Amino acid sequence: xxxxxxxxxxxxxxxxxxxxxxxxxxxxxxxxxxxxxxxxxxxxxxxxxxxxxxxxxxxxxxxxxxxxxxxxxxxxxxxxxxxxxxxxxxxxxxxxxxxxxxxxxxxxxxxxxxxxxxxxxxxxxxxxxxxxxxxxxxxxxxxxxxxxxxxxxxxxxxxxxxxxxxxxxxxxxxxxxxxxxxxxxxxxxxxxxxxxxxxxxxxxxxxxxxxxxxxxxxxxxxxxxxxxxxxxxxxxxxxxxxxxxxxxxxxxxxxxxxxxxxxxxxxxxxxxxxxxxxxxxxxxxxxxxxxxxxxxxxxxxxxxxxxxxxxxxxxxxxxxxxxxxxxxxxxxxxxxxxxxxxxxxxxxxxxxxxxxxxxxxxxxxxxxxxxxxxxxxxxxxxxxxxxxxxxxxxxxxxxxxxxxxxxxxxxxxxxxxxxxxxxxxxxxxxxxxxxxxxxxxxxxxxxxxxxxxxxxxxxxxxxxxxxxxxxxxxxxxxxxxxxxxxxxxxxxxxxxxxxxxxxxxxxxxxxxxxxxxxxxxxxxxxxxxxxxxxxxxxxxxxxxxxxxxxxxxxxxxxxxxxxxxxxxxxxxxxxxxxxxxxxxxxxxxxxxxxxxxxxxxxxxxxxxxxxxxxxxxxxxxxxxxxxxxxxxxxxxxxxxxxxx
Numbered sequence: 135x136x137x138x139x140x141x142x143x144x145x146x147x148x149x150x151x152x153x154x155x156x157x158x159x160x161x162x163x164x165x166x167x168x169x170x171x172x173x174x175x176x177x178x179x180x181x182x183x184x185x186x187x188x189x190x191x192x193x194x195x196x197x198x199x200x201x202x203x204x205x206x207x208x209x210x211x212x213x214x215x216x217x218x219x220x221x222x223x224x225x226x227x228x229x230x231x232x233x234x235x236x237x238x239x240x241x242x243x244x245x246x247x248x249x250x251x252x253x254x255x256x257x258x259x260x261x262x263x264x265x266x267x268x269x270x271x272x273x274x275x276x277x278x279x280x281x282x283x284x285x286x287x288x289x290x291x292x293x294x295x296x297x298x299x300x301x302x303x304x305x306x307x308x309x310x311x312x313x314x315x316x317x318x319x320x321x322x323x324x325x326x327x328x329x330x331x332x333x334x335x336x337x338x339x340x341x342x343x344x345x346x347x348x349x350x351x352x353x354x355x356x357x358x359x360x361x362x363x364x365x366x367x368x369x370x371x372x373x374x375x376x377x378x379x380x381x382x383x384x385x386x387x388x389x390x391x392x393x394x395x396x397x398x399x400x401x402x403x404x405x406x407x408x409x410x411x412x413x414x415x416x417x418x419x420x421x422x423x424x425x426x427x428x429x430x431x432x433x434x435x436x437x438x439x440x441x442x443x444x445x446x447x448x449x450x451x452x453x454x455x456x457x458x459x460x461x462x463x464x465x466x467x468x469x470x471x472x473x474x475x476x477x478x479x480x481x482x483x484x485x486x487x488x489x490x491x492x493x494x495x496x497x498x499x500x501x502x503x504x505x506x507x508x509x510x511x512x513x514x515x516x517x518x519x520x521x522x523x524x525x526x527x528x529x530x531x532x533x534x535x536x537x538x539x540x541x542x543x544x545x546x547x548x549x550x551x552x553x554x555x556x557x558x559x560x561x562x563x564x565x566x567x568x569x570x571x572x573x574x575x576x577x578x579x580x581x582x583x584x585x586x587x588x589x590x591x592x593x594x595x596x597x598x599x600x601x602x603x604x605x606x607x608x609x610x611x612x613x614x615x616x617x618x619x620x621x622x623x624x625x626x627x628x629x630x631x632x633x634x635x636x637x638x639x640x641x642x643x644x645x646x647x648x649x650x651x652x653x654x655x656x657x658x659x660x661x662x663x664x665x666x667x668x669x670x671x672x673x674x675x676x677x678x679x680x681x682x683x684x685x686x687x688x689x690x691x692x693x694x695x696x697x698x699x700x701x702x703x704x705x706x707x708x709x710x711x712x713x714x715x716x717x718x719x720x721x722x723x724x725x726x727x728x729x730x731x732x733x734x735x736x737x738x739x740x741x742x743x744x745x746x747x748x749x750x751x752x753x754x755x756x757x758x759x760x761x762x763x764x765x766x767x768x769x770x771x772x773x774x775x776x777x778x
Contacts, residue, residue: 170406180269183256187276188342189450190249191427192438193241194283195707196452196625198492200241203752204707206493207232207743209723210700211709214460214494215594215731220326221457221492229412234753234777236551241449242754246280251295253277255302261324271332275343279432279470280324280354285318286711289372289751289774298374308763311771314375319359326352335401340419341777346396346403347424350511350628351670353392353636358715360385360643367717369750372774393637403630405656408663410519412631424628427452429707431607431622442607442619445488452619455603456490458642458705460596462525464733465554466573467539467547477527477539477553477572482615485522486603494597495705496726497738497742500589501559508558513678513685514663516701524584524669525554531614533553542571545583552584556598561706562588575734584771591736593729631657631702639695639716652692654698658682661701692716720745753777 172536173179180773186214194200199220205211206224213221213229220238222230230236256273277300284291289312292598293299296307329348337344362371364382371377404421406412419426429452430436438450445453467477499508511517526541530549541547554572557565558581565577565586574596578587592596604622634653654701662678687694699712713719724745727738758768770778 135685142691147560147582171622173366175263177263177265177269180256180260180263180265180273184269184272186252187249187256187273187373188428190245191425192241192429192452192628193245194449195427195627196429196454196620197241197449198447198454198457198490199238201454201707202457202493203238204710205705207723207745208709208713208719209496209726210499210705211458211493212496212726212728212741213594214491214597216461216491217493217594220483226745226749227741228744232753232777233747234756234759236775237753237777239752240755240757242283242287243736243758245286247292247295247593249703249726250277250280251303254278255301258302264770267332267377268334268338271329271348272323272343273335275329275348276353278322278329279351280376281318281322281325282351282358283317285322286358286714287752288754290314290318290375293317300538308761310762310764310772312373315362315371316375316377319355319362323352327448328354328515335399339404341426341428343425344401344769346401346630347628348401349396350424350630350633353389353633353640354395356385356392357389357636357640360389361715361717362641364643365717367747369717369747370775372751382645386640387431389638389643390637390646393640394631395440396633397637399774400630403601405631407660408519408665409516409661410664410668412629412665413519413602414666414668416703417603418606418624422630423624423626424630425625425727426624426628427629428624428652429620431609433653436622437620439621442622443616445619452623452625453488454625454707455600455605456488456687457492458603459487460494460496460599461489462554462596462599464488464574465525467541467553467758470538470540470546471536475529475534475536475539477547478525478528479528479532479614480617481531482605482610482617484527485526485599485601485605486617487599487605488618491595495600496594497590497593497728498726499700501596505700506589508560509685510701511558513677513681514701516661516669516704518664518669519703520600520602520701521556522601522604522669523556523598524552524673526550527553528614531610531612538609540610541583542576542578542585543581543583547583555584555586556589556649557586559590560586561586570734573733575736577769587736590738591729593735593737594731595729595733603705631701635695635702636700638690638698639692642690650695651686651688654690654695655683655686657698657702660687669720692718696722702769714750717750719750720747748776 141687157492202221204340206221213225218231223232223236253273253276258271291311293313295303297303324349330345333345344741360382363377364379406422413418447453462478463480465478466474499505538546538548567577570579571585606623607615634656638650638653659679661683664674664676667674723741727740729735754773
């Protein structure tokens with residue numbers, strides 16, 4: 135049942151898709167519209183409620199509009215050529231305006247409270263029924279998980295849903311009082327600390343939460359609260375309350391200690407050997423992935439009962455990757471027999487998929503001084519394993535029997551060969567753009583058959599695709615497959631690798647530079663290793679680990695940590711939270727450069743964002759405000775100040 139606009143959120147939570155992997159023991163989901171209190175008095179009811187908590191992840195993660203609010207307006211993404219108000223409003227330029235009616239943080243608000251209440255029902259009734267502590271600990275985890283998302287996004291939120299603070303509620307209420315940020319964090323810490331104590335080291339079923347999943351979120355919550363207490367850039371909070379900056383270091387120390395404990399006691403989790411292996415679809419649910427919103431193309435409930443044919447752009451589909459995908463199908467080529475064809479067609483593969491052109495990466499990151507500048511591209515395998523940089527022909531998979539098409543310099547480009555590429559900034563001076571190759575402004579380099587564009591000309595029209603989020607199917611059978619649906623891949627929420635960056639960030643705040651450098655270099659050494667190039671589709675043997683660690687600065691700063699987080703988690707939905715936590719959003723994302731909307735636009739234009747301190751909190755959704763039975767003054771006071 136969809137979250138109501140009342141203070142009390144409905145007991146039920148939809149359970150309509152396979153939660154976990156088809157291999158091994160999994161959660162058994164059965165469709166159920168809602169739960170009543172007696173459902174939670176037996177172990178089968180508790181397990182059903184827990185299954186709902188896992189299923190609710192699909193209504194947040196993989197939702198393209200939620201990904202938008204976490205990425206658009208940051209230093210990673212801006213709105214793209216086909217964007218509507220959902221994306222332009224989030225950008226904080228004069229293209230739109232974010233307010234209580236337009237903010238897509240409603241995706242989070244609309245799901246979290248329902249599931250918080252379900253978790254409270256499991257805890258309250260399960261304890262009374264004598265349910266195993268380890269099972270109940272999963273509910274403690276998810277209650278904290280949702281509250282942590284809410285407090286980072288909106289500031290203080292209600293702990294009382296109508297029956298008392300942190301109590302299970304069954305009676306609709308249309309009043310609400312927001313707790314302060316410290317009060318919400320106190321509840322989060324209490325729940326996560328209990329989850330760490332009671333959860334098992336290994337998952338009870340494939341993909342269920344463990345001690346180390348709880349440790350990751352506890353460490354991150356300690357870290358985030360430490361920043362909030364310190365408040366280095368005087369960012370206001372709401373509801374207004376005092377904060378003791380002198381306590382910040384104690385939370386940074388807790389974050390550091392908790393992250394180290396998780397790293398030193400990994401349980402079933404481990405870093406993959408290469409960054410490519412973390413993100414390639416054929417290795418989904420690997421040991422580095424700690425939590426995910428699951429989908430499976432072969433399961434009846436794997437997409438909320440929907441098929442994976444033509445996607446509707448609604449949860450529980452995993453359609454987030456559409457947003458970061460430009461319309462590469464507008465590329466044109468002359469066939470061997472004459473006439474134009476589309477050399478790169480829409481295909482259900484990780485490098486391509488359904489293009490919506492809603493979110494474009496900001497060009498500054500790919501040129502001198504950016505996180506992906508040429509010196510980084512040369513030795514960091516994360517660049518190849520993050521972006522689709524080369525576009526291979528696939529017209530033959532559509533039944534087109536042409537032996538080749540005409541590419542750059544009049545050269546032939548055959549099936550599965552590269553027709554269009556993004557090249558480093560240093561190569562741009564040698565490109566002849568007068569050819570306007572591929573009908574999208576591609577240029578020519580001597581001796582190359584592919585049309586090329588320098589990454590210093592990234593535009594709202596065309597840009598590197600985020601390969602990591604791309605779709606994957608096992609049933610293409612040599613054809614283009616079914617590229618228009620939601621992705622049947624799990625959406626990754628938490629990775630073991632983040633523990634190293636949480637620990638490093640806490641170490642920087644504590645003045646432990648050597649420890650921070652050691653932790654960062656674990657991931658940088660891994661990033662230097664490459665055994666497969668996804669853009670070239672070939673096995674390679676590269677080890678730039680020594681060069682990567684040598685390039686790590688002697689003094690680790692928060693800016694450097696943020697760059698590393700960008701390289702590790704680009705476009706996955708982390709960035710707005712990272713910039714808000716470190717209070718660097720305006721500094722990092724206040725201006726940006728990108729080329730225009732036209733097919734041949736190459737010149738970068740500068741845009742300014744009106745990011746004010748009070749924008750570090752998102753607006754409470756207008757539907758929630760309108761549904762409260764409060765006076766107009768009380769409703770106004772309920773809303774975060776920037777959006778009244």
